[in-house]
Amino acid sequence: MSEPAPHLVISAVSKRFGAATVLDRVDLTIRRGELVTLLGPSGCGKTTLLRAIAGLSPPDTGTIALAGRDVTHVPPHRRNVGVVFQSYALFPHLTVAGNVAFGLKVRGAPKAEIDRAVQRALALVKLGHLGGRRISALSGGQQQRVALARAIAVEPDVLLFDEALSALDRKLREEMQIELRRLLQDVKATAIFVTHDQDEALTMSDRVAVMNKGRIEQLAAPRELYARPASLFALNFVGLSTRIAGQVVGGQDGMVDVVTPVGRLSARGAFQLGASVIVATRPEQLRLGADHEANSASGRVRSVVFQGSRTLVDVDAGAGASLLAELSGREAEVPRVHDEVRFAWPAAETFAFAAEASP
Amino acid sequence: MMTRHAIIFCWVLAIGLALFLLLPLVVIAAASFSPTPVFDLPLSGASLRWYGRIGRLDGFWPSLSLSLQIAVLSTALSLVAGTLAAIAIARGRLPGATALGTLLVSPLMMPGLVLGIALLQYFRMIGLTATWSALLVAHLVVTLPYVARTMIAGLSRFDFTLIEAARTLGCTYAGSVIRVMVPALAPSFLISGLFSLLASFDNYPVSIFLTDVRSKTLPIRMLQYIEEAPDPTLAALSTLILAGTLVLLLISDRLVGLHRMAGTAD
Numbered sequence: 001m002s003e004p005a006p007h008l009v010i011s012a013v014s015k016r017f018g019a020a021t022v023l024d025r026v027d028l029t030i031r032r033g034e035l036v037t038l039l040g041p042s043g044c045g046k047t048t049l050l051r052a053i054a055g056l057s058p059p060d061t062g063t064i065a066l067a068g069r070d071v072t073h074v075p076p077h078r079r080n081v082g083v084v085f086q087s088y089a090l091f092p093h094l095t096v097a098g099n100v101a102f103g104l105k106v107r108g109a110p111k112a113e114i115d116r117a118v119q120r121a122l123a124l125v126k127l128g129h130l131g132g133r134r135i136s137a138l139s140g141g142q143q144q145r146v147a148l149a150r151a152i153a154v155e156p157d158v159l160l161f162d163e164a165l166s167a168l169d170r171k172l173r174e175e176m177q178i179e180l181r182r183l184l185q186d187v188k189a190t191a192i193f194v195t196h197d198q199d200e201a202l203t204m205s206d207r208v209a210v211m212n213k214g215r216i217e218q219l220a221a222p223r224e225l226y227a228r229p230a231s232l233f234a235l236n237f238v239g240l241s242t243r244i245a246g247q248v249v250g251g252q253d254g255m256v257d258v259v260t261p262v263g264r265l266s267a268r269g270a271f272q273l274g275a276s277v278i279v280a281t282r283p284e285q286l287r288l289g290a291d292h293e294a295n296s297a298s299g300r301v302r303s304v305v306f307q308g309s310r311t312l313v314d315v316d317a318g319a320g321a322s323l324l325a326e327l328s329g330r331e332a333e334v335p336r337v338h339d340e341v342r343f344a345w346p347a348a349e350t351f352a353f354a355a356e357a358s359p
Numbered sequence: 360m361m362t363r364h365a366i367i368f369c370w371v372l373a374i375g376l377a378l379f380l381l382l383p384l385v386v387i388a389a390a391s392f393s394p395t396p397v398f399d400l401p402l403s404g405a406s407l408r409w410y411g412r413i414g415r416l417d418g419f420w421p422s423l424s425l426s427l428q429i430a431v432l433s434t435a436l437s438l439v440a441g442t443l444a445a446i447a448i449a450r451g452r453l454p455g456a457t458a459l460g461t462l463l464v465s466p467l468m469m470p471g472l473v474l475g476i477a478l479l480q481y482f483r484m485i486g487l488t489a490t491w492s493a494l495l496v497a498h499l500v501v502t503l504p505y506v507a508r509t510m511i512a513g514l515s516r517f518d519f520t521l522i523e524a525a526r527t528l529g530c531t532y533a534g535s536v537i538r539v540m541v542p543a544l545a546p547s548f549l550i551s552g553l554f555s556l557l558a559s560f561d562n563y564p565v566s567i568f569l570t571d572v573r574s575k576t577l578p579i580r581m582l583q584y585i586e587e588a589p590d591p592t593l594a595a596l597s598t599l600i601l602a603g604t605l606v607l608l609l610i611s612d613r614l615v616g617l618h619r620m621a622g623t624a625d
Contacts, residue, residue: 056523076526077534089524093542103528106538154528 007032007190008053008158013062015048015214022048023059024214030158030192035184037193037201039237040211046194049211050160053192055079067157077106082151086163088143090135096146097122097131103154121149124183141172148180152187159184159191165200177203198238202226210234232278232353241280242324244297244317245355248275256352261319262297269352276355281345283312286325288333291344297323298342301335315341384601391594409595416592422580425491429576430559433498434506437555438548440499441506448507449514460511467504471564474500479568493569494576501562502555509554513547546615553611557604 008030015023022045030036038046051057053064055076063072071079082103090099097118104114122128125145135143144164151159165173165180181204184191193204201208202222209219210233218230229235235243246260248271256269258279267279281295290296299317311334315323325343327334335341394406413419441463447453448460466474478497487493517540525535563578570579584593 054523054527056526075531076523077529077531079527081527083524083527085520085524087518087520089518089520091521091524091539091543102525102538106525106529106534150528 005032006030007034007067008192009063009065010049010053011063011065013049013052013059013064015045015052015057015059021214023052025062026214026216028209028216028219030190032190033185033188034207035181035189035191035193035205037195037205037208038211039195039198039201039208041196041237044211045214046211047162050162050192050194053158054081054083054160080154080157082154082156082159084144084147084151084159084161084164086166088147088164088167090143090146090150092135094135095131096127096133096135096138099135099146100131100149100153102150107154117153118149121153124152124187125149141168141176144168144176148183152189157190159189161191161193161195163194163196166195166197173200174203180204202238208238210237212237226282227349229280229351232280235280235351235353240283240312240324240326242283242286242322243278243280244321245276245278248273248277248352255347258352261321262299262317262323265295265297265350266347267295267350267352268348271352271354277352278355279350279352281350283324283326284328285345285349286323286343287345288325288327288335288341288343290342294344294346295350296342296344297321298340299323301337301339301341304334304337313341315343387594388598388601390591391598393591393594396590409591410599412592413596413599416580416584416596418575418580422575422577425494425574426560426577429491429494429498430556433495433502433559434552434555436499437502437506438552441503441551442510442548444507445510445514449511450519460507463507464504466500467508471501471562475565475568478565482569490569490571490574494566494574497565497569498559498562501565502559505554505558506551509547509551510544513544517543549611549615553607556607561600 006029008028010026010028013023013026014021024045026045026049028036028049038049040046048057052059053066055071055074058073063070065071066079066081091102094102100118100121101114104117109117118131119128122131125148127142127145127149130138130142135146138146144167147164165176168176177200193200195201202225205222207219207221208225210217210225212231212233218225218234220228220230225234226239229238235241244260244262244265246258246265248256249259249264250257250273251269251271254268254270255266256271256277258265258267258277260279265279267277269277271277297315297317299315299322301313302316302322303314305312305314309329311327311329313325313327313335315325317323323343391409392405392407394404394408444459444463448456448463453459475497478493478500482488482493482496487496521539521543522532522535525539526532530538561578562576563582566576567579570576575583581593581596
């Protein structure tokens with residue numbers, strides 16, 4: 001299978017609001033049909049980048065090309081983008097069908113074609129029977145679907161979601177995540193989500209761009225992002241981890257030896273001798289018991305949290321260090337609070353990050 | 360069953376209050392159809408003779424014309440100025456926008472008499488002696504608060520993301536304002552216009568200080584009639600004004616819903 005051509009190309013896009021740099025030379029290339037999430041804390045620039053793509057807030061410098069056309073200074077109404085807003089922004093004076101038809105009417109499409117497209121879009125979001133309703137008569141979940149149908153109906157080159165699921169309650173949100181992903185894949189839409197919800201990012205996207213202080217810290221598939229975080233920020237923002245500070249005392253072949261309060265640990269990374277680093281690993285890598293081939297540390301169990309399919313064990317390893325272990329439900333032995341335990345984890349799943357780059 | 364009794368009591372009270380409020384209007388309407396100059400119960404028949412006399416009242420037509428001119432003109436000016444002011448207050452980043460909004464609405468809280476005397480003195484001071492202009496400016500002060508208040512409320516409820524949504528769906532900025540903002544604010548516009556029209560048309564306490572012998576607004580002229588010759592002609596006139604107001608209210612109800620006027624909407 002040949003690589004699809006780039007569909008949306010963002011090059012060196014910067015944006016300042018007064019003294020604050022909100023976007024700092026951002027590059028991002030998205031292929032046709034790809035679902036990409038911009039993930040980050042509030043103020044990281046993700047919404048500004050989305051608004052720049054939509055044309056609602058053009059960048060100061062840099063270029064944006066969509067479907068082979070430079071749209072950097074094209075106003076939003078001539079971009080052919082679809083946006084689903086956090087507040088849904090449905091037109092209260094129009095019916096459900098009126099909202100979905102809006103974009104096509106503005107484009108001057110013939111009535112028969114509009115009716116067909118509205119029916120198709122509403123059927124897609126399973127609201128075919130509610131076309132005549134007023135917006136105020138809909139639930140939050142239904143309004144969300146209308147907003148989606150309205151954005152899809154114009155067959156945009158790219159669909160943009162600005163925290164679009166955040167107003168739904170948790171259960172509905174999780175259902176919508178899966179349904180929305182399937183729907184977007186069915187219609188082969190190219191979509192960009194903006195969210196601060198890591199679960200949403202991991203569930204919905206082919207690739208996730210972790211953003212921090214106006215830059216993309218890492219752009220990777222969800223699995224890779226979780227297993228191989230590129231920075232301490234990415235590690236912290238996605239998933240849980242054990243983090244221990246230490247000093248590099250040796251290293252070769254992309255691995256370093258680090259002296260920490262819990263003992264000598266090996267980790268992936270390349271640092272000079274004496275560098276201060278944070279050594280980290282994911283909780284499911286930790287196994288009860290000693291293993292001389294691997295990293296290990298011992299301590300006293302501080303808390304045990306049962307979460308159904310998994311159990312989280314927090315261990316006080318002394319000198320301010322703590323270990324976080326996730327034991328799957330199948331493991332027979334689960335330690336109790338105050339137990340003395342030893343955990344081991346593979347060096348290949350241990351990462352070292354520069355300590356001063358703390359978020 | 361306490362609650363049942365309480366509910367019945369509340370209904371009786373509500374109906375009683377409604378009757379208390381509406382009965383004078385019913386009496387006026389009934390009196391206007393009385394065949395005799397003195398209104399008597401039971402009615403001894405119905406007649407339209409008093410309606411025929413309205414037009415022959417001394418100085419009626421000039422007064423009606425003056426009141427309508429002032430009402431329509433002050434409403435139109437208030438709608439333009441009030442809406443623009445509301446946009447600045449609700450949307451612009453003006454320092455002290457809230458204080459400015461309160462200031463605009465403040466004539467509403469002032470006794471009309473005080474306002475009338477104050478305006479009279481002020482107009483004398485600045486040399487504004489033409490009755491018509493003085494009335495118009497005074498009524499502007501009376502009607503502007505209605506428009507400003509309603510439009511500020513309407514605008515602060517308006518979600519400006521709607522304009523962005525319309526733009527991404529293919530509308531120019533101006534097109535978005537026309538297709539989305541205007542329909543969303545039309546109810547506020549209509550309601551404030553209606554209130555402003557009525558407030559100006561039946562204003563008495565401010566107008567009384569600014570009219571002269573030759574130009575009197577309708578409410579002032581009506582008080583003069585009732586002092587001179589209290590016959591049912593005035594009742595007929597009141598009934599017509601009432602009917603006109605009802606028609607306006609019904610039209611507004613069809614267009615935007617009366618519940619919004621009562622301020623009970625969302």
